[in-house]
Amino acid sequence: MKFMVTIQRDEEGTWVVECPSIPGCVSQGATKEQALKNIEEAIALCLEVRAERGLPLTIETRQLEVVA
Numbered sequence: 069m070k071f072m073v074t075i076q077r078d079e080e081g082t083w084v085v086e087c088p089s090i091p092g093c094v095s096q097g098a099t100k101e102q103a104l105k106n107i108e109e110a111i112a113l114c115l116e117v118r119a120e121r122g123l124p125l126t127i128e129t130r131q132l133e134v135v136a
Contacts, residue, residue: 073104078096083098087110093107
């Protein structure tokens with residue numbers, strides 16, 4: 069499965085990665101590469117937990133174009 073993730077640095081320089089289509093699925097790392105590796109593990113665990121609890125695996129996300 070493929071998932072979109074967001075990547076940003078916090079105030080302390082830690083890389084924070086979130087998977088918007090899986091509520092609460094967030095990870096971090098000291099480097100961008102480490103954070104991306106960590107989110108892969110987090111996604112697998114989040115999907116497992118959601119399946120065990122009978123929750124939908126993902127929520128719908130869409131990409132919109134906004135003209136400003």
